[in-house]
Amino acid sequence: MTTPKTPSVSSKFSFADSDITFKSSDSVLFHVHRKNLDVCTEGFPPAGISTDGSIVELTETSDTLELLFRFVYPERHPGLDTTPFEVLAPLAEAAEKYQVFPAMNICHIRLRDMAEEHPVEVAVYASKHDYPSLICEVAPMMIAMPAETVMEILPAHLVLPWTRYVEEWANVLHSALIPPEGWLASHRDNAKATAFGAYQAPATACSWPYYVIYCLQRLGVGVTSLCSLDDVFDMTTPPANRPTIDDCCQRALVNWRRQIEEAITQIPKFSDFA
Incomplete structure (x- = not known):
């Protein structure tokens, strides 16, 4: 004993x-x-x-x-x-x-x-003890969490506002899945012109389609991908058997990411839905 x-x-x-x-x-x-x-x-x-x-x-x-x-x-x-x-x-x-x-x-x-280091725990604390402003701050970080986890965390009265909030992120993702159209113009700007102004096609095959597919695959996992754009546009492990990326394609990728980031900043705060 x-x-x-x-x-x-x-x-x-x-x-x-x-x-x-x-x-x-x-x-x-x-x-x-x-x-x-x-x-x-x-x-x-x-x-x-x-x-x-x-x-x-x-x-x-x-x-x-x-x-x-x-x-x-x-x-x-x-x-x-x-x-x-x-x-x-x-x-x-x-x-x-x-x-x-x-x-x-x-x-x-x-x-x-x-909150940034412990979003789940802080979200639980904020919802359990009714700190709506803190929930608003943690909300963008919670986007990266599985939907089931978020629904378990949130009190009942915040479930519908959360659904509407996620819908705004989904709209941004939908737009993000359409690459910027300006990449062709960047190719033309990058190409050399003859003395008579005639356009010369790039000497190497364009790598843009390969990188489009590569990024779309990463964005395709859902709205959680919008919280990890570093991973989405990481070209350190590019697709196999693709042409070497050129400057104009690199600029197009930067522009694509910038457009997504700008759209994210326009998403209303979670408190606007609560």
Whole structure:
């Protein structure tokens, strides 16, 4: 039979005059003052738990609670500037769970800064805790996620707006599947003319059709491809058995990508649909 672990006491939260004690999931005790909780939180102590002198057990680890309780005392609060995501995410969840208002705000700001590296987790957090502006910021990153995953993340009232938002991206993709017509003109500009102004065809076969097919295949995976245009227009691994790409074809590819990027910037924000 396993012997229960003897609880240790937090070195920072061991006030002798405390009137409430919390126990972390890894058996660390936190002796804190109820008045601080009353002023700075709305969810402490958790509803339905007796605080008649007994120890209140919480599901969070001691590392999370150590940070969380610092936000309910009159001291300089943690800036969280260098806090890794693995520490910040559970802190943000605890702040929302217990409504620790000073911590909620800074966690929201820091998670927004980390959205590009952790779009799925931040999207879950934003939708779960009703941060519509953050959902709007993460929305373009969520385009790259499988539709099933997004539907599982979003609350019911945002599913229809999301569908309309994705439709705008689909319209951009539809236009992107039509290569720019100006590539022929670029060929003419690149070709040499005789002294009499007669047009001379390029000496080598045109590589444009090969690269069109190559890019279309990548765009053909769907709207997610619009989030990885570097991959779509990556010519470091070109099609086999194609002519060497010339300057005018390269310019046409650049122009094609530029048109797609410009169209993406014209997509309304997700908040316009919500």
